[in-house]
Amino acid sequence: MMIRKEVVVVGAGPAGLSAAIEAARAGADTLLVDLNLKPGGQLFKQIHKFFGSSSHRSGTRGIDIGKLLVREAQEAGVELWLKSTVVGLFPGYKVGIQRGGDDETKELVTVHAKKIVIATGASENVVRFKGWTTPGVMGAGAAQTMVNVNHVKPGQRIVMLGSGNVGLIVSYQLMQAGCEVVALVEAAPNIGGYAVHAAKICRAGVPLYTKHTIVEAVAGEDGCLRQVVIAQVDETFQPIPGTEQTLEADCVAIGAGLKPSAELLRLLNCRFMFSGAFGGYIPLHNEKMETSLSGIYVAGDSTGVEEANTALEEGRIAGVSAAEQLGLIDGARADARRTEIWERLKALRQGPFGERRQTAEDEILREYAAQVGVPAEEVMPEVLTEAI
Amino acid sequence: MCLRMEHHVVLDTAHQAPTVEITVDGRPVSAYEGEPILAALLANGIRVNRYTVKRHEPRGLFCGIGQCTDCAMIVDGIPNVRTCITSVRAGMVVETQDGLGKKVAP
Numbered sequence: 001m002m003i004r005k006e007v008v009v010v011g012a013g014p015a016g017l018s019a020a021i022e023a024a025r026a027g028a029d030t031l032l033v034d035l036n037l038k039p040g041g042q043l044f045k046q047i048h049k050f051f052g053s054s055s056h057r058s059g060t061r062g063i064d065i066g067k068l069l070v071r072e073a074q075e076a077g078v079e080l081w082l083k084s085t086v087v088g089l090f091p092g093y094k095v096g097i098q099r100g101g102d103d104e105t106k107e108l109v110t111v112h113a114k115k116i117v118i119a120t121g122a123s124e125n126v127v128r129f130k131g132w133t134t135p136g137v138m139g140a141g142a143a144q145t146m147v148n149v150n151h152v153k154p155g156q157r158i159v160m161l162g163s164g165n166v167g168l169i170v171s172y173q174l175m176q177a178g179c180e181v182v183a184l185v186e187a188a189p190n191i192g193g194y195a196v197h198a199a200k201i202c203r204a205g206v207p208l209y210t211k212h213t214i215v216e217a218v219a220g221e222d223g224c225l226r227q228v229v230i231a232q233v234d235e236t237f238q239p240i241p242g243t244e245q246t247l248e249a250d251c252v253a254i255g256a257g258l259k260p261s262a263e264l265l266r267l268l269n270c271r272f273m274f275s276g277a278f279g280g281y282i283p284l285h286n287e288k289m290e291t292s293l294s295g296i297y298v299a300g301d302s303t304g305v306e307e308a309n310t311a312l313e314e315g316r317i318a319g320v321s322a323a324e325q326l327g328l329i330d331g332a333r334a335d336a337r338r339t340e341i342w343e344r345l346k347a348l349r350q351g352p353f354g355e356r357r358q359t360a361e362d363e364i365l366r367e368y369a370a371q372v373g374v375p376a377e378e379v380m381p382e383v384l385t386e387a388i
Numbered sequence: 389m390c391l392r393m394e395h396h397v398v399l400d401t402a403h404q405a406p407t408v409e410i411t412v413d414g415r416p417v418s419a420y421e422g423e424p425i426l427a428a429l430l431a432n433g434i435r436v437n438r439y440t441v442k443r444h445e446p447r448g449l450f451c452g453i454g455q456c457t458d459c460a461m462i463v464d465g466i467p468n469v470r471t472c473i474t475s476v477r478a479g480m481v482v483e484t485q486d487g488l489g490k491k492v493a494p
Contacts, residue, residue, distance in 0.1 A: 035454055037424070037473055042453075047398045061398070083473075102469040123455055133458075135435045135448025142452030145472075150427035151401050153391040154449065177393050223446035224435045 005031040005079075007322050008095050008113035010086045010264065013041020014308045015300025015315035016119035017069040022319025023115075024076035026328040031111060032078050033097055035085040039073070040066035041121060042141065043308055045148040047176075048169055050309060062308055063148075069312075089116065089267050093295065115295045115322040118265055119315060122258035122279065122301035127161055131217030136225025140170045140255035147177035155251025159228045160184045161214055165193035167255030172200050174253070182247055185209045185230055187237050194353075215239050217252055225250050262302040268293055273367050277360035278304030284368045286375070287338060288321035289314055292368075294375040297322055304364070306348075306357055313345050392431045408478035417482075425471035425482060426452070426459045437461050437471060438485035461485050 007023040009016045012034035024030040038044070046062025073080065081099065088096035093113045100106035124139035126132070136155060140162065143154040158179050160171045163186035171181045184206050191198045191210065202208065212230050220226035232243035259280040266272070271284045271292035282303050289297045297318035300311030317338055324334035349358035393401050405420040412434060419428030426437070426449055436446040437459040450458040454473035463469040464481050467489025471482070 035473065037475060101474055103463045103466055103474050124451065133445060133447065135437075135446050138448075138450050138452070142449055145452040146427065146430065146449070147393060148399065150423060151393040151396075151399065152427045152431045153393060154430065155391070176397055178395070219446075222436070224448070 002110060002112065003031075004112045005029055006113070006326055007031070007115045007117065007319075008033065008111055009117040009119060009319075010095070011041065011119035011121055011300070011302070012036070012039035012080065012082075013119060013121050013300060013311065014043055014065070014069065015121075015302075015311035015318070016041070016117065017073050018312045018315035019117045019119060019297070019299055019319035019322070020078040021069065021072050021076050022316050023117075023323050024073070024078045026320070026323030026326075028115075028323050028326055028328055030076075030078050031081065031113075032073065033081045033084045033086055033095075035083065037082060037101075039070050039080060039082065042145075043069070045141070045144045046308060047148050047173060050307075065308065065312075086264060089264050089296075091268075115297065115325060117297045117299060117315075117318045117322060118262060118283075118291075118302055119298070119300045119311070119318070120261045120264060120302045122305050123261050124254070124258055125256040127214070127254050127256045129214045129216060131219060131225075134217045134219045134225045135223065136219075136250050137217050137252040138254070140166050140253040141258075143251065143253040144170045144173060147174060147179070151177075153177055153179050154253070155225070155249070156180060157182045157247075157249045158251045158253055159214065159230070159247060159249045160253050160255060162186065162255035162257070163188075163191045163193060163198070163208070163210070164255060164257060165197060166257075167253075168193040168197035168201055170253060170255060171206060172197065172204070175204055175206075179251075181206045182249055183207050183209055183228075183230065185212045185214060187211065187213045187233050213237065213239060214252065215244060218246075225252065228252055258301065258305045260302050260305055262298065265291060265296070265298065268296065270296070271368075271371055273364065275304060275360050275364065277356045278306070278364075280305075282364070284364060284372060286368045286372070287317075287342065287365065288324075289318040290321060290375050292372045292375055294377050295322075295325060304357070304360065310345060310348050310357075313341050313348070317341050390431060391433070408476065410476060410478070410480040410482055412482045413484055419476040421478060422475050425461070425463065425469075425474050425476055425480070427472075428476050429471065429482070436484060439487065441487040444486075462489060 006028040007030040009020045020032040043062045043066030083101040095111045146154045216229040218227040231239040265283045299314035299318040447458040450456045459471045462483040
């Protein structure tokens with residue numbers, strides 16, 4: 001089966017939704033693909049109010065921004081395929097999509113796109129300790145999904161590992177859901193996330209164990225988590241023998257950061273670079289959010305782990321640029337839109353946490369100029385060309 | 389043990405979807421239609437979804453968003469169904485998965 005679309009957007013989180021909205025509003029025939037049951041990515045588990053300026057809907061909960069984006073995408077005429085996984089990108093802007101849930105008959109569809117936007121988000125980092133695969137040990141994002149999206153508690157007594165913003169916010173949200181957070185464990189000497197989030201946890205009386213780590217997850221007779229052994233760590237983050245404490249808990253949530261997921265762009269040999277501030281290897285992009293290949297764009301956490309707001313803005317740039325390249329928006333207007341959005345992105349990348357990301361973003365743009373300059377017209381990856 | 393959230397300061401926890409019955413390893417479990425199978429199981433205290441191929445170790449909810457496959461189970465005879473991204477339908481038959489899809493010996 002062969003389908004043609006002007007723009008195919010992979011991932012229906014904040015970046016993908018806003019890219020699809022911009023492209024569709026400009027008149028592009030736009031397809032948005034996501035493997036989940038519902039669109040919105042991780043926005044629907046963000047029940048807290050966002051920070052930032054009024055232009056970034058500060059004070060609005062992520063869940064409400066998600067609802068708004070989904071409505072805007074519908075109104076703009078974006079075609080949405082859910083339970084659909086992009087399994088490959090092939091030379092000639094072909095997108096291989098597996099449609100259908102795991103319990104259904106799946107079909108493989110090839111969509112011929114003119115422009116492609118990759119907005120595939122990020123995945124959670126894991127901390128490995130003895131027993132880390134025991135049922136009950138999970139990502140902090142998984143615990144957050146359970147309470148905020150599915151309204152089911154991942155356990156009664158939680159040990160949170162990691163005190164970045166995810167660890168802090170999810171701890172608070174688990175308490176809102178009726179769980180008890182019995183410990184917040186952090187290997188560093190200080191709390192990693194914003195003081196405002198940490199203060200909420202402190203006020204609620206959650207015991208904070210800085211300079212500590214989890215050394216073992218102990219399973220009960222049913223094979224599921226029953227106890228968690230924590231210990232103090234030295235300056236090199238090694239557990240200090242004799243400092244172990246055993247906590248009764250049925251859930252460990254690991255909030256150890258995220259790493260960008262952009263595997264699809266590897267298939268096309270897009271240029272990548274390592275960025276510690278952005279969480280790992282990320283595809284290079286220019287001011288149009290275009291990768292090293294012409295007509296293939298990237299936005300959101302897949303090109304650097306940040307926040308929903310930055311993902312949303314990057315998605316807009318990608319959508320505007322794709323529409324411009326299709327000749328649906330004239331160059332001057334597209335430039336003006338991008339300038340305005342980059343200004344807002346700059347505003348989001350301020351302060352002690354943001355500055356690091358602004359520096360990293362500048363570095364990516366510089367690397368792009370140095371390594372790529374003008375995006376390659378040919379989508380055929382070098383290896384394939386050689387093989388042929 | 390019921391892990392369903394009763395009250396929430398921000399979220400409306402009143403379920404709109406009808407309650408249906410599914411079968412899990414031969415016994416009836418009540419669930420909300422349309423919720424992820426994994427959520428229904430967890431709400432009923434079922435935390436092991438599958439056993440690994442080589443070492444027969446239990447696995448359960450880990451990523452919750454269809455990435456890790458730790459929650460794969462046999463659903464209506466189909467193995468390797470990621471229960472975190474598969475919806476409950478009335479009358480579904482769900483089984484704990486052993487290895488690559490053979491049933492767990494009773």
